[in-house]
């Protein structure tokens with residue numbers, strides 16, 4: 001897996017803190033800590049390539065998240081918002097891009113899809129307007145590379161315990177094994193000590209939280225639970241932020257509800273493209289599960305719950321961000 005890692009990055013990695021996560025799989029890959037965030041070496045190479053080569057355009061939009069926080073949903077909603085200008089407003093339209101590809105195929109990850117092999121990938125094939133990208137990098141690592149560009153960043157934040165449970169099911173699905181308690185326990189350990197892919201969780205959310213407070217015109221902080229509770233208000237907030245607000249007419253003719261319905265988990269997961277196709281080796285269907293708030297209550301013990309609550313409370317203290 002390390003054939004794409006340059007000698008320079010190998011040498012950098014040897015100077016970075018490294019750790020074998022407690023949930024390490026049989027391949028036993030070590031994580032390394034770069035700018036406060038834990039990456040596997042191949043992802044770190046993508047981050048470095050991105051930092052070296054990315055040329056932002058003023059109109060770019062970057063969708064950011066910690067893994068398993070609702071990234072797929074945010075991508076689908078954003079694509080659907082911009083497709084209005086192509087008159088692709090509903091699922092009846094055969095040409096809607098979400099009918100022919102998964103949201104992750106339409107909005108690629110900067111560090112793992114675009115810059116994973118080179119610092120100068122061919123972006124010409126990437127013709128959407130505005131350009132939509134995504135990332136799991138923390139804010140400071142992304143921001144430094146944007147060099148003052150006015151492009152917009154949207155962060156989707158999800159409850160920490162639901163994110164952990166979602167990780168557990170996702171990892172089991174990609175390893176094609178039944179979710180078992182021993183994997184949950186080791187993931188829980190990694191979550192709590194912060195040593196996990198893109199962790200620590202709290203550093204990640206805090207980086208975007210602070211970024212959104214400092215520059216609310218360019219960084220929008222969204223919450224999965226609010227999106228579930230008040231989808232109509234939240235998608236309007238997203239559209240306003242992205243500079244493509246709904247008109248009065250659109251509100252009256254049901255297009256807001258149309259997009260919400262089209263991007264619902266029930267609808268997206270039932271589409272042929274998401275039932276049967278893959279992204280690289282990943283079945284699209286693995287991106288969709290229950291999408292429920294509070295599903296963690298079915299799996300975490302009271303001790304696990306208390307421990308996570310204590311850690312998060314301590315780490316977020318004074319930040320104004322609450323879970």
Ligand code: A3P
Nearest residue numbers: 068069070071072073166264265288289290291
């Ligand atoms: P669960 O595992 O709790 O069901 P990500 O997209 O960042 O990988 O996050 C995956 C989580 O988002 C999964 O949560 C998945 O079910 C949920 N999800 C995927 N598509 C969704 C949608 N359209 N609406 C709401 N939740 C969605």
